Each structure stands twice: as structure tokens, then as C-alpha cells.
Amino acid sequence: MLVIGCGNRQRGDDAAGILAAERLRELGVPAQICGGEAAALLETWNGANDVIVIDAVLTGAIPGTLHIWDGSQALPSSFSVSSTHGLGVAEAIELARALGRLPARLRVWGIEAAQFDLGSDVSPAIRQATEQAALEIAAEANSLARS
Amino acid sequence: MNGRGGRTIRVDTLARVEGEGSLYIKMAGDRVADVKLKIFEPPRLFEAFLRGRHCTEAPDITARICGICPVAYQMSAVHAVERALGIHIDPAVRLLRRLFYCGEWIESHALHIYMLHAPDFLAYEDAIAMARDHRPIVERALRLKKIGNRIVQLLGGREIHPLSATIGGFYKTPTKQTLLELRTDLEWALEASLETVRWTASLQFPNFEQDYEFVALRHPDEYPLNEGRLVSNRGLDIDVAEYEDHFLELHVKHSNALHSVVRGRSSYLVGPLARFNLNFERLPDVARKAAIEAGLRPPIKNLFRSIVVRAVELVFACSEALRAIGEYEPPPAPRIEASSRTGVGQAITEAPRGILYHRYALDEKGLILAAKIVPPTSQNLKRIEDDLREYAAQVAAWPIEEATWKCEQAVRCYDPCISCATHFLKLVVQPDDASRG
Numbered sequence: 001m002l003v004i005g006c007g008n009r010q011r012g013d014d015a016a017g018i019l020a021a022e023r024l025r026e027l028g029v030p031a032q033i034c035g036g037e038a039a040a041l042l043e044t045w046n047g048a049n050d051v052i053v054i055d056a057v058l059t060g061a062i063p064g065t066l067h068i069w070d071g072s073q074a075l076p077s078s079f080s081v082s083s084t085h086g087l088g089v090a091e092a093i094e095l096a097r098a099l100g101r102l103p104a105r106l107r108v109w110g111i112e113a114a115q116f117d118l119g120s121d122v123s124p125a126i127r128q129a130t131e132q133a134a135l136e137i138a139a140e141a142n143s144l145a146r147s
Numbered sequence: 148m149n150g151r152g153g154r155t156i157r158v159d160t161l162a163r164v165e166g167e168g169s170l171y172i173k174m175a176g177d178r179v180a181d182v183k184l185k186i187f188e189p190p191r192l193f194e195a196f197l198r199g200r201h202c203t204e205a206p207d208i209t210a211r212i213c214g215i216c217p218v219a220y221q222m223s224a225v226h227a228v229e230r231a232l233g234i235h236i237d238p239a240v241r242l243l244r245r246l247f248y249c250g251e252w253i254e255s256h257a258l259h260i261y262m263l264h265a266p267d268f269l270a271y272e273d274a275i276a277m278a279r280d281h282r283p284i285v286e287r288a289l290r291l292k293k294i295g296n297r298i299v300q301l302l303g304g305r306e307i308h309p310l311s312a313t314i315g316g317f318y319k320t321p322t323k324q325t326l327l328e329l330r331t332d333l334e335w336a337l338e339a340s341l342e343t344v345r346w347t348a349s350l351q352f353p354n355f356e357q358d359y360e361f362v363a364l365r366h367p368d369e370y371p372l373n374e375g376r377l378v379s380n381r382g383l384d385i386d387v388a389e390y391e392d393h394f395l396e397l398h399v400k401h402s403n404a405l406h407s408v409v410r411g412r413s414s415y416l417v418g419p420l421a422r423f424n425l426n427f428e429r430l431p432d433v434a435r436k437a438a439i440e441a442g443l444r445p446p447i448k449n450l451f452r453s454i455v456v457r458a459v460e461l462v463f464a465c466s467e468a469l470r471a472i473g474e475y476e477p478p479p480a481p482r483i484e485a486s487s488r489t490g491v492g493q494a495i496t497e498a499p500r501g502i503l504y505h506r507y508a509l510d511e512k513g514l515i516l517a518a519k520i521v522p523p524t525s526q527n528l529k530r531i532e533d534d535l536r537e538y539a540a541q542v543a544a545w546p547i548e549e550a551t552w553k554c555e556q557a558v559r560c561y562d563p564c565i566s567c568a569t570h571f572l573k574l575v576v577q578p579d580d581a582s583r584g
Contacts, residue, residue: 094275095275095285098275098285
């Protein structure tokens with residue numbers, strides 16, 4: 001299983017995916033960190049069969065809500081937060097689908113964000129959700145490792 | 148709703164551009180009453196951040212202005228500071244910097260040609276929709292971009308906001324062997340770029356020619372990247388240090404980005420078309436031949452054809468990168484150190500989107516007293532508005548959705564980097580309240 005945390009440390013809650021990946025590493029689960037730009041993301045999961053992408057999202061839910069989407073389906077349009085390059089995580093997934101480069105199993109863990117202010121800290125609710133996501137993913141990774 | 152009376156083209160969020168902004172065009176019958184490219188990306192204030200910092204920090208601070216063209220910021224910064232300090236770099240460092248810049252051109256041009264611009268000509272909403280029908284083409288784009296990224300990573304330590312460029316050279320220079328490892332990829336990239344020229348030349352372009360003042364660097368015998376005199380097709384031929392004597396930045400109410408004009412004249416165009424038209428004979432043979440075969444000869448005055456010119460520049464960048472890795476021998480030292488002194492230094496380099504001007508005034512300790520940065524997109528903003536004034540009139544009779552789509556496409560020809568100009572762009576078409584259709 002490959003875990004990829006996406007986001008930008010300088011944009012408030014957008015750091016959630018990166019923090020989750022870092023926490024997973026502390027828990028002994030290898031995790032990659034990626035800005036979320038489409039080509040880079042496709043490259044990062046190249047050759048992997050079972051991938052979890054973690055990213056901050058804005059769907060209108062309560063900040064800190066955890067969403068899990070199955071990458072074999074189109075992601076909700078609200079996920080498509082415009083990134084600086086116009087091609088972010090949602091676009092990367094659709095691009096991979098079009099190119100036949102989706103991993104056999106892809107799950108997207110979305111952490112509902114409250115704000116993406118430049119240079120701001122991660123909101124407490126999001127920090128908590130990040131911890132929860134990391135623990136749940138680590139539990140799955142460990143059970144896979146044992147089996 | 149498509150009457151010939153007053154109406155307004157509005158695009159609230161222009162897609163497939165770098166940054167945030169919007170477009171507003173007000174029509175009065177077939178006449179364009181007003182065009183505003185509104186840049187609401189917040190001001191960046193980098194020039195103020197730089198004051199009081201040591202000049203060696205300028206390349207790394209200014210690289211943060213853009214995630215697409217950080218190398219351009221680093222290159223203009225190092226050259227300007229070196230000019231202030233009187234540093235003359237080693238020829239091997241100069242060659243490495245050209246290679247570094249080629250990496251950025253390859254990734255930026257590949258991204259724009261294929262992922263941002265091509266969908267406009269093939270009538271797809273975006274690159275994802277295009278990928279469904281043109282898989283090998285999008286795969287080619289991704290591989291080209293990756294090769295550009297690899298060059299930047301190899302020389303700069305990482306792909307985005309690279310770290311190794313510094314005043315006087317690099318913190319670390321690669322071995323010859325390391326660079327040679329790029330060769331196979333670059334040979335493929337050169338072929339892919341030639342294919343890109345052929346492919347883009349086969350697209351259909353609107354008939355839209357304008358009388359531009361093209362402004363670009365010109366070097367005695369190289370296609371311009373890091374140095375040269377600043378020239379135009381209207382007789383401008385100056386040392387880059389005279390830039391501010393000839394160009395003026397203006398504040399406009401509707402935009403967070405400044406507009407630039409040539410003093411005593413008006414808007415001007417920077418970027419691939421300007422470079423190509425002013426430096427055609429300096430292209431390496433392989434690129435010039437590809438251009439001619441694609442039917443491109445200067446002057447190209449149709450901005451929509453800039454996608455083909457960008458492809459020709461992709462050929463140049465791959466060919467130049469191959470030359471650089473072939474000729475490279477590591478310098479005696481990665482960088483030349485120089486003592487601080489009071490001085491002013493200016494530099495212009497050719498970012499993928501056009502000329503990028505930096506000026507630094509330094510005190511005796513090397514601290515920055517004043518900084519000025521003029522990015523390529525802010526220099527093009529007024530020209531974009533001028534183009535839209537003409538182009539909107541041509542498409543005025545079309546259904547509103549189509550007219551809007553066409554105007555957006557016109558803006559995308561510039562590959563605007565609104566992040567650099569401040570930072571975003573947004574375009575709108577809707578009936579004007581005052582309209583009587």
C-alpha cells in the first residue's frame with residue numbers, strides 16, 4: 001500500500017495531507033509527500049497497485065470531517081479546488097483515468113478544511129482529523145503487513 | 148440575447164492560466180466600449196520584503212514568486228547582484244545556467260502547449276477531456292515535462308523552488324558524468340519537440356494579426372536566455388541597465404498588477420513571439436529548420452500561432468540542453484566569491500513568458516536598499532487588453548457563450564502567469580443592463 005499526502009504547508013489547512021503523511025512516518029508507515037500537481041502525482045503512484053491519497057478538501061461539511069472516496073468513481077465536483085497550476089489532485093485522478101494510469105485500487109481521504117490563508121497555521125479541528133486519519137490508515141497498513 | 152446592442156463579456160474565473168483574475172469586456176453594438184483584465188490576486192510585496200535582506204538571499208526569496216518559473220527569478224536575481232558586485236562568472240557556470248534555464252523552459256512550455264493551450268484548438272474543455280481521445284499526445288506532454296523537471300532537480304536540488312543557484316555560480320556543480328545521464332532523455336525530448344512543432348502547426352488558427360511592438364533580449368550569436376541587449380522591432384536597442392529609462396510601470400484601478408508601457412509609445416509584447424521574431428536567425432539549425440517547415444517565418448503577428456512558436460522554442464531548449472551537457476567541464480570552483488560593495492545592478496533574463504527585469508541597490512555590507520522586479524506577465528497585461536479590444540469586436544456578433552470562450556482563448560495565448568504579475572485571472576460575458584439589444 002502506498003500513502004501519498006498532498007498539500008501546501010504555507011496555506012493553512014492545506015497542509016493536512018502533508019501532516020498526515022509525516023505522522024504516518026512516525027508511526028512506521030512509509031508515506032510520500034507530494035505538492036499535488038497532476039504530473040508529479042501520476043509519477044509518484046506509478047507502478048503502485050493500492051494507493052491512498054490524503055488531501056484537504058472543501059465540500060461544505062463541518063471542518064475536520066473525514067471523507068473517503070473510491071477513486072474508481074469520479075470524485076465529487078466540490079473536490080476540485082483549483083490549484084495554482086490549474087491541475088490539482090482531482091484533475092490528476094481524472095487525467096490518470098483517461099490515460100489508463102489509475103492504480104488498481106485508489107482511495108482518496110479528504111480532510112474537510114476551514115481555511116487556506118497564506119502563512120496561517122492548521123486549524124485545531126483539522127489537526128485532530130489529521131491524527132485520526134493517520135491512525136486509521138496506520139492500523140490498516142499494519143494489519144496488511146501482518147497478513 | 149445575441150442582439151447587437153450593448154452587452155458585456157465577463158469571465159469570472161479564467162481557467163488554465165496561472166493565478167487568479169477575471170476579464171470584463173463591455174460592448175456597445177459591435178464596438179468594444181471597455182476592456183478590463185482584473186487582477187485580484189493580492190499584491191505580493193516582494194520588493195518590500197527584500198529591503199534589508201542580504202543580496203545573497205535575493206535568488207531564493209524571489210524564486211518563491213513563482214512555482215512555474217522559479218529558475219527565471221533566480222537567474223535575473225543572480226545576474227543583477229553580480230552586476231552590482233562586479234562579478235564575472237566562470238564560462239562553465241554560464242553554460243550550466245543555460246542548461247538550468249532550458250530545464251525550466253521545457254517543463255513550462257510542455258505544460259502550456261499541451262495541457263493548457265492545445266485543448267482550445269481541439270475544442271476540448273480541458274486536457275483531461277483531450278486525454279481521453281489523444282492519449283499518446285498527453286503521454287508525450289507528461290514525459291517532456293518530466294524531463295524538464297529532471298534537469299531542474301539535478302542542477303537545483305529539487306524541481307520547484309530549486310536551491311543551488313547562488314551569486315557567483317552554484318553551491319554545488321554536477322560532474323560531467325551526472326549530466327551525461329540526461330542525454331538519452333534529452334535526445335528523446337528533441338524528437339518529441341520536433342513532433343510537437345509538426346503537430347501544433349497542423350492546428351487551425353483564427354485570423355488575428357496585430358501590429359505589436361515586440362520586445363526581447365538579443366545576444367550576438369545565441370538565442371536569448373540569460374543575457375543580451377534589449378531590443379524591439381521599433382528601434383529600441385539598449386543595455387538592460389537602461390530599462391527603466393525606456394519603460395514605465397503604471398497603476399490601474401481595476402488591477403492589483405501594474406501595467407507596463409514603452410515610454411512615449413504604448414503597450415508591447417514580450418515572450419515567445421517577440422523572441423522568435425527578433426532572434427529567428429539565432430535559433431539553432433534544427434529549430435530554425437523545424438520552424439520553416441511548419442510555415443513559420445518572422446514576423447509572426449498572430450498571437451494564436453504562439454503555440455507553434457513555443458514548440459519551436461521547445462526544440463531550441465532541448466537542442467541547447469544537449470549542447471550544454473556535451474560541452475560541459477566542471478568549473479575550477481562552483482562559485483566565485485566577491486566582497487560586498489555599494490552598487491546598483493540590473494538584469495533581464497528570458498523567462499518562458501518573456502523578459503523578467505530585476506534591479507537591486509546594495510549598501511557596503513551587501514544589504515539590499517531597494518529592489519525592483521518587473522515580471523513578464525505584468526508587461527503583457529496592457530497588450531492583452533489591447534488585443535481583446537480588437538478581438539472582442541471580431542467575435543461580437545457570435546453567441547455570447549462562444550464569444551466568451553474565444554476571448555478566454557485569446558488570453559491563454561499569452562500563457563499569463565498572474566501569480567508572477569501579482570498572482571490570478573477571471574473572464575465574464577453577460578448582457579449589459581444598459582443594453583437595449
